[in-house]
Amino acid sequence: MKINGPRVISRLAELARIGALEGGGVERLAFSDGDLQGRNWVQNHLQTLGLEIRIDAVGNLFGIMPGREGIARPAIMFGSHTDTVGRAGRLDGALGVVAAIEVLEVIAASNWRPAHPLILASFVNEEGVRFMPDMMGSLFHAGDLPLASVLKARDANDICIADEMERLQYGGQDSLDDLGIDTFIELHIEQGPVLESLGRDVGIVTGVQGLSWFEVTVEGASNHAGTTPMDMRRDAGAMAGTLAAKLRELPALIEDLRLTIGSMHWHPNLVNVIPDRVVFTIDVRHPLPDALAMAEERIKAILGTGTGDLEVSWRSLARVDPCRFTPRVVEAVASAAKRNGLSGHRLISGAGHDAHILSRCYDAGMIFIPSRGGISHHPDEFSTDEHIRHGTQVLLDTVLTLAGHPDPTP
Amino acid sequence: MKINGPRVISRLAELARIGALEGGGVERLAFSDGDLQGRNWVQNHLQTLGLEIRIDAVGNLFGIMPGREGIARPAIMFGSHTDTVGRAGRLDGALGVVAAIEVLEVIAASNWRPAHPLILASFVNEEGVRFMPDMMGSLFHAGDLPLASVLKARDANDICIADEMERLQYGGQDSLDDLGIDTFIELHIEQGPVLESLGRDVGIVTGVQGLSWFEVTVEGASNHAGTTPMDMRRDAGAMAGTLAAKLRELPALIEDLRLTIGSMHWHPNLVNVIPDRVVFTIDVRHPLPDALAMAEERIKAILGTGTGDLEVSWRSLARVDPCRFTPRVVEAVASAAKRNGLSGHRLISGAGHDAHILSRCYDAGMIFIPSRGGISHHPDEFSTDEHIRHGTQVLLDTVLTLAGHPDPTP
Numbered sequence: 001m002k003i004n005g006p007r008v009i010s011r012l013a014e015l016a017r018i019g020a021l022e023g024g025g026v027e028r029l030a031f032s033d034g035d036l037q038g039r040n041w042v043q044n045h046l047q048t049l050g051l052e053i054r055i056d057a058v059g060n061l062f063g064i065m066p067g068r069e070g071i072a073r074p075a076i077m078f079g080s081h082t083d084t085v086g087r088a089g090r091l092d093g094a095l096g097v098v099a100a101i102e103v104l105e106v107i108a109a110s111n112w113r114p115a116h117p118l119i120l121a122s123f124v125n126e127e128g129v130r131f132m133p134d135m136m137g138s139l140f141h142a143g144d145l146p147l148a149s150v151l152k153a154r155d156a157n158d159i160c161i162a163d164e165m166e167r168l169q170y171g172g173q174d175s176l177d178d179l180g181i182d183t184f185i186e187l188h189i190e191q192g193p194v195l196e197s198l199g200r201d202v203g204i205v206t207g208v209q210g211l212s213w214f215e216v217t218v219e220g221a222s223n224h225a226g227t228t229p230m231d232m233r234r235d236a237g238a239m240a241g242t243l244a245a246k247l248r249e250l251p252a253l254i255e256d257l258r259l260t261i262g263s264m265h266w267h268p269n270l271v272n273v274i275p276d277r278v279v280f281t282i283d284v285r286h287p288l289p290d291a292l293a294m295a296e297e298r299i300k301a302i303l304g305t306g307t308g309d310l311e312v313s314w315r316s317l318a319r320v321d322p323c324r325f326t327p328r329v330v331e332a333v334a335s336a337a338k339r340n341g342l343s344g345h346r347l348i349s350g351a352g353h354d355a356h357i358l359s360r361c362y363d364a365g366m367i368f369i370p371s372r373g374g375i376s377h378h379p380d381e382f383s384t385d386e387h388i389r390h391g392t393q394v395l396l397d398t399v400l401t402l403a404g405h406p407d408p409t410p
Numbered sequence: 411m412k413i414n415g416p417r418v419i420s421r422l423a424e425l426a427r428i429g430a431l432e433g434g435g436v437e438r439l440a441f442s443d444g445d446l447q448g449r450n451w452v453q454n455h456l457q458t459l460g461l462e463i464r465i466d467a468v469g470n471l472f473g474i475m476p477g478r479e480g481i482a483r484p485a486i487m488f489g490s491h492t493d494t495v496g497r498a499g500r501l502d503g504a505l506g507v508v509a510a511i512e513v514l515e516v517i518a519a520s521n522w523r524p525a526h527p528l529i530l531a532s533f534v535n536e537e538g539v540r541f542m543p544d545m546m547g548s549l550f551h552a553g554d555l556p557l558a559s560v561l562k563a564r565d566a567n568d569i570c571i572a573d574e575m576e577r578l579q580y581g582g583q584d585s586l587d588d589l590g591i592d593t594f595i596e597l598h599i600e601q602g603p604v605l606e607s608l609g610r611d612v613g614i615v616t617g618v619q620g621l622s623w624f625e626v627t628v629e630g631a632s633n634h635a636g637t638t639p640m641d642m643r644r645d646a647g648a649m650a651g652t653l654a655a656k657l658r659e660l661p662a663l664i665e666d667l668r669l670t671i672g673s674m675h676w677h678p679n680l681v682n683v684i685p686d687r688v689v690f691t692i693d694v695r696h697p698l699p700d701a702l703a704m705a706e707e708r709i710k711a712i713l714g715t716g717t718g719d720l721e722v723s724w725r726s727l728a729r730v731d732p733c734r735f736t737p738r739v740v741e742a743v744a745s746a747a748k749r750n751g752l753s754g755h756r757l758i759s760g761a762g763h764d765a766h767i768l769s770r771c772y773d774a775g776m777i778f779i780p781s782r783g784g785i786s787h788h789p790d791e792f793s794t795d796e797h798i799r800h801g802t803q804v805l806l807d808t809v810l811t812l813a814g815h816p817d818p819t820p
Contacts (some may be wrong), residue, residue, distance in 0.1 A: 138666060213681055223784055225670035226619060227602025227691040227760030230661045234694070237671055238658055244651050251640045258633035261647055262680045271623055271672050271691040271727065273787075281681040283635040317681065350637030373427025374633055374642075 001110055003102050003396050005389035007287055011098045012388070015041055015082070016090035016206070017065045024089040025379035030136070031059075033162040038082040042122050049108050051120070055172025058150050059165065060137045062176060063120040065104055066355045067403075068113045074182035075117040076402050077362070078103065078395065081126035081354060089381020091388075095369075097122050099392040102348030103399055110366050114403035117179060123354045129219070138354035141176075142361050165383070183402055184362045185329060187354040187395040189383050193374030194347055201390050203368025206335045208349040208356040209285040210292045210322030216243065216303060219311040222268060222276035228239040234309045237266060240278035244344045245311070247282060247300045250295060257295050258285045258350065287322050287348040329365030329402070333402070336397035342390050367394050411520055411818070412520055413716045413806050414510050419436035422798070423506045425451055425492070426500035428770040435789035436498040438547070440535035441469075441574040447507045448492040452457060455511045459518050461530070465582025468560050469575065471548045472586060473530040476515055477813075478523045484592035485527040485663025486812050487772070488805065491536035491547070491764060499791020501798075504777075507532050509802040524813035533764045540565045543728075548764035551586075552771050575662050590800040593812055594772045595739060596765040597805045599793050600757075603784030610692060611800050612747040616740055617764040619668070620702045620732030626653065626762065628711060629721040632678060632686035633669050643684055647676060650688035651720070655694060658710045667705050668695045668760065697758040733766050739775030739812070746807035747816065752800055755757040779805050 018041060019027045028034040034252070039061050046053055046063030054062040067073050081095025100120040102321035107118065124139065128134025131153040139145035151162040163173045190196075195203050220234035244261050264280040282299060286292040306312035307393045331347075337344040347368070355366045369391035374384040383391075402410035428451060429444035430436045438444040449471050456463055457787040464472040477483050490506025505557030510530040517528070533551065538544025549555035561572040575581045601607075605613050630644035654671050674690040692709060694700040715736045716722035740756075747754040757778070759766070765774045781802035782792040793801075810818035 054509075138745070139451070190637065191634050192639075193633075193642050194637075194639065196643065211636065218751050223603075224601050224761060224786060225672055226621065226668065227786075228601065228668075228784055229602075229604065230668060232603050232607070235670075236655075237674065241651055241654050241671075244647075245655055248648055248651070256637075257634065258640060259683055260645075260682050261651075262635055262676075262683050262685060264647065264676045265672060265679070266672075266674045269673045269675070272693050273671070273672050274670055275672060283682050285636050321597070351634060352636070376634060376637075376639055 001106050001396060001400065003106055003389065006156065008098060008388060008392050009385050011101065012090060012094060013096060015094050019084065019167045020402060024092050024308055026084055027086055027088060028082065028084045028101045029086065029130040030083040030127065031131065031161055031170060032087060032167065033168070036081050036168045039122065042082060042097055042101070046120065049104055051104065052178065052303035055175035055294065056174050057171050058137055058140045058149050058171045059172070060122040060141055061122040065105065065108065065118040067115050071117050071179055073116045074180045075119050076117040076183045076399060077121050077181050078114045078185040078399060079121035080186050080188060081123045082117035083125055083127050083189045085127045085129045087379060088377060090377055091189045091381055091383055092191065093126055093377050095189060095388065095391070098312035099187045099395050102392050103396045106396060114406065118399065119179065119181065120404065126354055131161055132403060135352060135354055135357050138357040142357050144357065150157040154301045155231050160172060165316055182362055183329060184355055184364045184399055185366070185395065186359040187367045187391050188352055189376060189381070190368040190371045191374065192371065194372070195345055195368060196343055196372060200345040201387065202344045202394055204330060204337065204344045205325060205349050205366035205368055206330055206346050207287055207322060207324040208352060209287050209291060210320055211283065211285045212292060212296050212319045214282040214299060214314050215317050216280050216282065216312065216314045218278045218306065218307070219312050223252065225272040225274055228274060235274050236278045236310060237275040239312070240264070240280055242307050243302060244280065247299060250298055254295050256286060256293055257291065264311045266365045272316045281317065285350060289322055292322060320352060324360040325359060325365045326363035329347050329363050331392065332398045332401045333367050336401060339397060339408070340393055342394065367391055367398065411516050411806060411810065412616045413516055413802045418508060418512050418798060418802050419795050422500060422504060425504050425508060429494065436494055436500050437496055437498060438492060439496065439540040440493040440537065441541065441571055441578065441580060443578070443624040445493050446578045446580060449532065449693035452492060452507055452511070456530065459514055463512065464584035464586065466584050467557050467581050468547055468550045469549055469580045469582070471532040473514065475518070475528040476662060477525050478525045478527060481527050481589055483526045485529050485531040486593045486809060487531050487591050488595040488599060488809060489531035491533045493535055493537050495537045495539045497789060498787060499789055501599045501791055501793055502601065502786050503536055505599060505798065505801070509597045509805050512802050513806045516806060522815065524815065526679050526813045528809065528813065529589065529591065534771045536764055541571055545762060545764055545767050548767040553768050554767065554770070578820060580765045592752065592772055593739060594765055594768040594774045595777070595799050595805065595808055596763055597777045598763060599781045599786060599791065600778040601761050601781055601784065601786035603759055605755060605778060606779035606782060606784070608755055610723045611752040611797065612754045614740060614744045614754045614756045614806055615745065615759050615776035617697055617732060617734040617776055618732050618762060619697050620711070621693065621695045622700060622702060622706050622729045624692040624709060624724050625727050626690050626692065626722065626724045628688045628716065630686050630719070631690050633684045635682040635684055638684060645684050646688045646720060647685040648724070649716055650674070651691055652688065653712060653716050657709060660708055664701055664705050665694060667701065691727065693755065695760060697775065699732055704731060730762060732767040735769060735775040738772035739773050741777055742808045743777050743810045746804045746811060750803055751819070752804065777801055777808065778810060
């Protein structure tokens, strides 16, 4: 079976008009009017295909195509999300959902019916920009976030999700408990530069890095830059700089470690005043649990060296264990790429995704396509039409393979 | 002659009530209502003493006590300023003006009259917080800042000095051209920790450090902290950190150099985004012109190493040459301290002062008293009553010495 490339491209453009911003970019923050319009757009397509629609209590949307034996066999789920960050690109999340519609449409139009039920999933609030945490919908679906926690989450204007869900009539009452889902696959843009720089068509994602975020506070004393001798200073900026330099050495010591100091706030932040307080963050990621834990220990040891006349304290802001995707799914992606004559590259996802959360309860895997310049969460986010078509075809072939199609690629 | 210690202390408390803030601190920003009230308070004291009052075109206030021969001999000027930074302490500037009133009051009450005219000066906008530049009044007096530049200076709310001067009836029309001023002396708190840490009573200030301010901009590329491999990053924060570390080594290489990185702004300043732009400042000071110039060359050489995939650019924000005070005045201060049995310490001022500006046209010198903890520009700014009395007495004795009194300390 072959996907209809122009149809996928045109649907992506159509979805990008929902929440389109003046001057470029798309904005469909979770639980906003634009977000609901995006979900309704997907729902309309599922209805046109004659699928059973379900919406759960947090607003996750599902479209169900029963198998040859109804729902007796384990179901295969695939999809992504349609919410976005502020002033986002058109592909993050949207690609995975539009491609999933295409997969179901191609199969529906064929004479073949899979033994396994197929489920399109569009998870709510993957981005976590307006309401924390991110990956909220998949966390709820995986049983890792109670409904009550979702409903009481509040945005910066102190509006809670419960109020927005009531205003928008956003939530449903449907359960998927009757469906024995055992697999989840997600097509997504890479959001990084690796595939483009290697000139590969398709990323065969073998897992997702774990991450650990620290917030570090260095406290010294604020004094006059002109009158305070160098040996009588308690310069929080200098100490933060020394710590940051040691921290930035860690990726050279621990293979595959990614460490970023992305945020630094100085106080009082004046040209002629020695800073008395600097707060900075550390974002550290690794695909292996032991290596991530080792990096965390090294970080704490480095922060422990920042004593003397200054106080260094830290707290954990977030922590997510790494995951490895299921070989059965990873190999289905690899063989799908190969059968289509596409060059594949095995890589670890640097960013979090719904598939990471769902790997806790299902056999999971992901397909990446190249992102130009590695740019995402920005109107400049871009993948070529060719890569979009290839990724969608690989998703179709992977689903067909996992669903037991005898010859997925003609 | 002896100063009246309790009168000085009580007048400082009285002046501190003008612009006193709830919760502590004083605020008399230049060309504000509080600033005018502070100047009027000084002017009332000068009138009570029967002195001739002059106010020049920018609002500098002068009180003139003619000498035995009228104004035939060169005049000796002393004073400071009564404007403050935001939420300031009670002593910075105010001490020098209140002590100058005391000096004139003690001499006026004595039978002795100096050969030289004595002039109390209270210069406007020394702090430069609301309207730049700082030391505006002394710069105008020294002929280094034209009236037109003063009048058109604007604050953050786009209000210009000309408007404020008209609203407050702040400026005058008086000139001091008929007075052959040749000397300026300023009593001030140290605003640094040196005298306190050495346990000395009086600072004999031998000069003022020169300073040079740089603003450095590092530009890289903003990318996802999770998806961007370490070797594909253009991390502006890491580059700024490397440059800052090299810059902070300079004081160990150039004796008496003070270097401060006081301000650093990161963009976009998010935990999981590699910073694409970091802007930081360098404040470098040295008492010797050649050493300051050498430090500036070293700084530019270090900034020149910040190439690779990132762009490093810089501009000068400010530059002031060092000054050395006149030996005649410095030794008058030293002998005044000695005659009063006070322990003196020769030091360089780390901060700028009106005396620094006036050293360009007059023989100049300064007297410091200890600042507890080196703290200034803050409500916690503090000097003991004893140190305030000692400093005022040294100012009186220095003026008497310079004015030719045969036996300044009885």
